[in-house]
Amino acid sequence: MAGNSFGKLFKxxxxxxxxxxxxxxxxxxxxxxxxxxxxxxxxxxxRRKPGQSKIVTQRKEPDTVEFHSGIFEGVxxxxxxxxxxxxxxxxxxxxxxxxxxxxxxHADYTYDQKYGVRDYRGGGRxxxxxxxxxxxxxxIAKQFLASIKINAFTSAVGHIKLEKPxxxxxxxxxxxxxxxxxxxxxxxxxxARISEVKxxxxxxxxxxxxxIQNVPPGLGEPVFDKLHAxxxxxxxxxxxxxxxxxxxxxxxxxxxxxxxxxxxxxxGSTQTNRSGGVQGGISNGMDIYFNVAFKPVATTLxxxxxxxxxxxxxxxxxxxxxxxxxxxxAVPIVEAMAALVLADYTLLRRQETNN
Numbered sequence: 001m002a003g004n005s006f007g008k009l010f011k012x013x014x015x016x017x018x019x020x021x022x023x024x025x026x027x028x029x030x031x032x033x034x035x036x037x038x039x040x041x042x043x044x045x046x047r048r049k050p051g052q053s054k055i056v057t058q059r060k061e062p063d064t065v066e067f068h069s070g071i072f073e074g075v076x077x078x079x080x081x082x083x084x085x086x087x088x089x090x091x092x093x094x095x096x097x098x099x100x101x102x103x104x105x106h107a108d109y110t111y112d113q114k115y116g117v118r119d120y121r122g123g124g125r126x127x128x129x130x131x132x133x134x135x136x137x138x139x140i141a142k143q144f145l146a147s148i149k150i151n152a153f154t155s156a157v158g159h160i161k162l163e164k165p166x167x168x169x170x171x172x173x174x175x176x177x178x179x180x181x182x183x184x185x186x187x188x189x190x191x192a193r194i195s196e197v198k199x200x201x202x203x204x205x206x207x208x209x210x211x212i213q214n215v216p217p218g219l220g221e222p223v224f225d226k227l228h229a230x231x232x233x234x235x236x237x238x239x240x241x242x243x244x245x246x247x248x249x250x251x252x253x254x255x256x257x258x259x260x261x262x263x264x265x266x267x268g269s270t271q272t273n274r275s276g277g278v279q280g281g282i283s284n285g286m287d288i289y290f291n292v293a294f295k296p297v298a299t300t301l302x303x304x305x306x307x308x309x310x311x312x313x314x315x316x317x318x319x320x321x322x323x324x325x326x327x328x329x330a331v332p333i334v335e336a337m338a339a340l341v342l343a344d345y346t347l348l349r350r351q352e353t354n355n
Contacts, residue, residue, distance in 0.1 A: 001115070001125065006237070007340055009347040010144075012137040016087075017119050018127030024084035025133040027070070027140060029347065032078030034144055036071060044139040045085075047332040048132060050323075053178035055194045057323045061088060065136050081140065085132050100309045101316050105298035112309065128239035128326065131333045138336020141343035148342060149213040152334040154181045154327050155291065156207035157190040158197075166211050166289060180331045198324035201301030205240075206327035208292045208334050212342065215277060217268075217285040219345040226281025227345060228290075234337040235292045240326050243293035247276025262286075292334055297323050 005013040009029045016023030042065065049063040050056060063085055070081030099120050102109040107126035111118040118124060142150065151171040155162045162183050173182040179194065181187040190206075197204045220227030232244045252260055252274060262270035262279075270286055277288035299318040308314050323329065 006134075006234070007344045009351070010141060010340065010343040012134065012340060014130055014133040016085075016130070016133075017124040018087070018122035018129040019119070019124070020087060022084050022086045023130060023133055024082070025137060027081040027083075027137050030070065030076050030078070030081055030140060031144065031347070032076055034076040034140075036074055036076065036140065036143055038067075038074065040143070041065065041136065041139040044135050044142075044332050044336070045132065047175075048135045048329055050329070053328070055178055055191060055198065055324060056329055063132055076140075083133075083136055085136070087129075098316065101314060102306055102308065103298060103316065103318075104304055104306050105295075126239075131238060131330075131336075134238075134340070135332050135336045138332075138339040141336070141339035144343050145339060145346065147214050150210065150335045150338050150342075151213075152208050152210040152331045152338070154179050154187075154190065154206060154331060155209040157193055157325060157327060158204045158206065160186065160189045160193055161207075162186045162209075166209060171211075174331070179328050194325045203297040203300055203323070204325050205242075205294050205296040206325060208294065208327060208331055210290055210292065210334050210338055212277070212288040212338060215283045215285065215288055215342070217283055219342065219349055220278065220282040221345075221348070222281050226278070227283055227288075227341070228276070228278045228281065230341050230345070231288075231290060231338065234341050235290070235334065238292070238330065238333055238337060240294045240297065240330075241292055242295045244290060246278065246288070246290035248274040249276075249291065292330075294327050294330060297326050 004015065005011055011028040012025055014023070014025040045063045045065055049061055051060040066084050068082040068084065070077055070079045107123060108118060108120065111126060151174065153174045157179065162181060164183060169182045171182060174180050177184065177187040177191065179187050179190045181190055194204060228246050231246065235241055235244045248255065248260060260274050262272045262275050264270055268285065273286045275284065276290060277283055277286040299322045301318050303315055303317045305313060306316050
């Protein structure tokens with residue numbers, strides 16, 4: 001299986017399955033001399049871990065990260081950072097009923113067609129549990145990018161949408177509720193809707209907005225390695241993501257160029273920021289902001305018709321512990337992937353400057 005690594009200079013490779021002994025990874029290219037706050041890294045893991053509230057999966061995993069290399073006395077050494085996260089609360093028997101059945105909209109069928117074998121326990125390698133490894137690497141990348149601020153939050157659940165522009169929000173309120181929406185009134189609506197859907201044995205999707213501030217101009221490469229293209233790849237690599245838009249996004253397609261253009265101030269900043277902080281694939285120093293759309297979780301507790309490995313139509317019903325809405329737990333994952341992209345491009349920029 002290819003495709004287990006992300007990044008060029010600041011590179012993460014992950015391994016492991018949802019119901020295996022452990023998951024883990026190796027971070028290659030992290031500069032030496034970074035004083036790490038290990039508690040902050042674990043806090044990021046706690047934001048993503050299952051069982052943290054009534055509106056997420058009730059699988060109980062501590063998600064304690066163990067570092068095996070690359071860190072000495074709390075400081076990065078410049079060598080590969082190896083880490084492991086043990087799986088402690090697997091209930092593999094919950095998946096025995098789908099051993100030969102393909103769940104609709106899951107990776108079951110495609111994995112079987114590509115590899116001729118699949119780990120049906122929780123989806124194996126295709127499980128979103130793999131994203132815990134990304135959060136570890138992203139937490140380290142955040143500390144490397146100390147001056148850059150990355151904040152993601154839930155901006156929509158189903159049809160319930162936060163209409164306020166991000167400039168009017170207090171990011172300190174993101175962690176004030178379990179759905180991670182910085183607007184208290186909208187958060188209550190979202191929580192009520194997720195709870196309602198959960199009682200119905202169904203699932204619901206949503207949108208996460210991410211804002212990156214204090215980004216220096218000059219990050220990104222023209223043509224194929226544009227900064228926004230890499231951010232798009234990073235977000236679309238997250239399980240359940242179905243869409244990515246930055247800046248004016250799809251609304252920009254409805255505008256005239258004379259309106260859409262960001263006029264310059266004398267210092268090089270712009271009066272508006274419909275470009276989303278990126279022009280020509282390179283950061284311009286303005287805020288980078290984007291939306292990430294997540295589909296409803298594919299596993300529902302309602303009965304569905306599907307097919308088995310013999311091509312026969314069968315009826316199946318989801319069992320086990322699943323998120324009725326993945327969005328609240330995906331907020332730190334979005335931040336982590338954004339941090340990995342910016343860390344990589346920061347190192348690329350240093351390399352260019354030194355040559």
